[in-house]
Amino acid sequence: MSDPTSKAAGTSRRGFLKTTALGGAGLVAGAGAAAAEGDPLITKVQDWASGFGDPVDAAPYGMPIRFESHVVRRNVEWLTESPVSSINFTPIHALEGTITPQGVAFERHHSGAIELSKDDYRLMINGLVEKPLVFTFEDLTRFPRHVLTAFCECAANGGMEWGGAQLEGVQFTQGMIHNMEYTGILLKDLLAEAGVKPEGKWVYVEGADASSNGRSIPLEKAMEDVMVAFYANGEALRKEHGYPVRLVVPGWEGNMWVKWLRRIAIYDQAVEGREETSKYTDMMPDGRARKWTWVMDAKSVITSPSPQVPIRHGKGPLVITGLAWSGNGKVTRVDVSTDGGNTWTEARISGDAKPKALTRFHLDIDWDGSEMFLQSRCIDETGYVQPTKDALREIRGTNNVYHNNSIQTWWVQPNGEVENVEIA
């Protein structure tokens, strides 16, 4: 993690608080609207300071305070035909740090989120194995457990933006992503138990829901870092995230992270099922579909300011923050531009930069109140640089849904309002 103490203290680096000094005669509070001599919120005893608050048995399982009720997953009704085969979006505009709480982490279901108890849970391994096996949930808990943090991004994240700037909010343009700390067992340990035959080259994974959402994973990836997970962010997976067992496929598209994992089958070739042929393939300019785009390439986006988070405080010190990630490893650098990509400034990476996990960046600027065209670009440990939308369109065209990792532009107006735009 970064050292939060690395900035030297002692000198005052900002002027915006000059007016908030307490004079001898009374308080002059607030850089903003609250400024008033003798601000009663600090000089008078308030109700909350003169009585009791909630007791410790008020909420055995706590929920967010009512003032944060806008920070929720949201779906877009016109996007899909049925809410049981649809998606909702993480409110990344309102989050900070790197962890996504399960309660607001985006959901994608192909036939709805099913309720499956641990007692009813079974996992079968069959196909080209020495010993086909069926595990109960308890069986799985007896294998060695591991902990890893990984982002899960829908292949269609940003998909509506191929044709142009459409959606006014980073929650909708880039919110098909979440980042959790998983605990579970390694797929390779399960495969070792069953014994993969030499001719076995592909791992086909299926869920227990009606869609089954079958996907083929090359054996190499399965043996590298794929996890059969039970816990996310310390607690059990929630129903909508695959309780009691989901697959975690670090760095690879979310559709492969099969929920309510029911079957693992070893084959000598890919199944080429619905989810990897008619869906989750990339339509190229020549009308042909490119398959096997599994890795989510390096990407970043500014989460604040953004259309849902305009600047309310006027000019002066402004915190610019966002998220960066790469399916190929660690994020090593994030640059931010305020002039639409003409000039770039390196942002600070805050906290960890874990491989294949969301990485938080911050840049502190002194905003002069003029318009900005905000962009961020991610560079990962392979040296890959996040492309512009134009550069991506040259290869991929605009007849696409999936795998848009291009640079996003926010137009910040002098009044602080922010719009999703494209710049030539």
Place this chain on the structure above:
Amino acid sequence: MSDPTSKAAGTSRRGFLKTTALGGAGLVAGAGAAAAEGDPLITKVQDWASGFGDPVDAAPYGMPIRFESHVVRRNVEWLTESPVSSINFTPIHALEGTITPQGVAFERHHSGAIELSKDDYRLMINGLVEKPLVFTFEDLTRFPRHVLTAFCECAANGGMEWGGAQLEGVQFTQGMIHNMEYTGILLKDLLAEAGVKPEGKWVYVEGADASSNGRSIPLEKAMEDVMVAFYANGEALRKEHGYPVRLVVPGWEGNMWVKWLRRIAIYDQAVEGREETSKYTDMMPDGRARKWTWVMDAKSVITSPSPQVPIRHGKGPLVITGLAWSGNGKVTRVDVSTDGGNTWTEARISGDAKPKALTRFHLDIDWDGSEMFLQSRCIDETGYVQPTKDALREIRGTNNVYHNNSIQTWWVQPNGEVENVEIA
């Protein structure tokens, strides 16, 4: 993070699943009670596989599935006189990994959890400063933000165990602890804005609740790594954790992590208020109280198996897991004993071992079904070794409430039941 791929695959390391192989004639499923030829849970289409589950607009903010309703904070009524000046306990027996979700993270209030909006929030800095200041919430959001993960442990965690093994559950014996990823600003940046006068040596911090919970922090610590936090685990702090602003004092006792932070005053000496004299001091054998025990020393505990998590699956492969932490830095090693401390085996550290943060450990054993006296001991980067309870009592006696970081013993019986015991 640890490399989840570091274990070599290919060889079958366990025999317990020998009976779960699928024969040619039918399925023989499960190592446990579910074993049955042709187990319908894997051979028959179930209800959840033949209809729709929940749509994506079912839960804008999600909650745990109903099967996990036992994983909640619990209070102990006889422990305190009033539930508004009391504590509840994190269900660490049922959690995994390192993150504690806010919804189950223990609470300690001195006059209840208050509801304070961002609009009503003010933070004053006064005392020995060049320029007394009052900040609105928005003012605070304009300072440089940082991200860090830290454990928060009540000084009284384990306090009921000084006199003997009392409570049947790790949730109650060691559950006054949580671990979150915080985002906020550095206290030293706020102090720089106000300008600490040369004679200022102590930082007195107070909350906006009726108790005010004032504590004195040496200036050196305030300038090192203390954070004024707004977010925990990616989202806003919850009401019971100090919304909208709490102090994070990495490695130091939880009582100093003031919630609903209202005032920061610089003085030339400690205030020596109620919370640092009559409370949160250590009663020594000679009847005198030792003050200024701020750092939470290295500690660990096995969370499973434990009294609330008996072994149900019988002998064979058993995952032993627990948590380790140190207020002095990183955990470098955790040892586990199955024979009450006569012999020790080094456990695996899973995921990160961040400084001043909860660290997860695992040890995989082949349990022969005989009784065990399970213990864990933590070693941190300073070389400090977690003491036995006897060693701690030699110095501290038994007339204590606070700062018990001694080794915990669980007696695992041949039937798998687990009890909290002391061994001579």
